[in-house]
Amino acid sequence: MVEETQRDDMTWYRCEKCGLMFDSEEDATQHEGACDAEDPSYLQ
Numbered sequence: 861m862v863e864e865t866q867r868d869d870m871t872w873y874r875c876e877k878c879g880l881m882f883d884s885e886e887d888a889t890q891h892e893g894a895c896d897a898e899d900p901s902y903l904q
């Protein structure tokens with residue numbers, strides 16, 4: 861899931877897998893779909 865964060869009067873979207881931040885929810889969602897970082901919760 862992409863995590864929404866408020867910072868400097870802007871909304872950022874963070875990849876929960878690797879922590880990368882994006883200023884666009886679309887970019888973040890797209891990245892997360894292709895993210896190779898390990899996500900322990902995925903296995904549950």
Ligand SMILES: [Zn+2]
Nearest residue numbers: 875877878895
């Ligand atoms: Zn990522």
